[in-house]
Amino acid sequence: MKNGETPAAPAPRRVRVTATGISGGAAPFPVSRELDEQSEVGELVIGSLIRSQLRLALVVGGGFLLILLSVPVLLAFLPVIADLSMFGVPAPWILLGVGVYPLVIGCGMLYVLSAQRNENRYRDLVDGR
Numbered sequence: 001m002k003n004g005e006t007p008a009a010p011a012p013r014r015v016r017v018t019a020t021g022i023s024g025g026a027a028p029f030p031v032s033r034e035l036d037e038q039s040e041v042g043e044l045v046i047g048s049l050i051r052s053q054l055r056l057a058l059v060v061g062g063g064f065l066l067i068l069l070s071v072p073v074l075l076a077f078l079p080v081i082a083d084l085s086m087f088g089v090p091a092p093w094i095l096l097g098v099g100v101y102p103l104v105i106g107c108g109m110l111y112v113l114s115a116q117r118n119e120n121r122y123r124d125l126v127d128g129r
Contacts, residue, residue: 049122053115060111067103071095 075082075092084091 045122045125049118052118056111056114056118060107060114064103064107068100071099 071092081091086094
């Protein structure tokens, strides 16, 4: 310092400004908000639910048709069954008339339970559980 000069003021300290009140990085962005805003993520989530429900419907429907179509194939390879009758009613009629109902009920129950499971997974994702 030379005579008559005032001492220089110290340089200001650098201050790092950060967000407060947020733990672990960025603020959470719930999936329900993505759905409301119709963003790409929301469309992806909804598309995923639609694809899983479609896949389920095709698998259950295909399985039902496969089992139902196996009756004529069974009768073609085992003609002895076609010759049987119960109470005067041919066995193929009984198979198709009575045996199909438990199959329909079973496929329906399988579909409903699986569809509910898919929707519960979707709801859990949207609710953030």
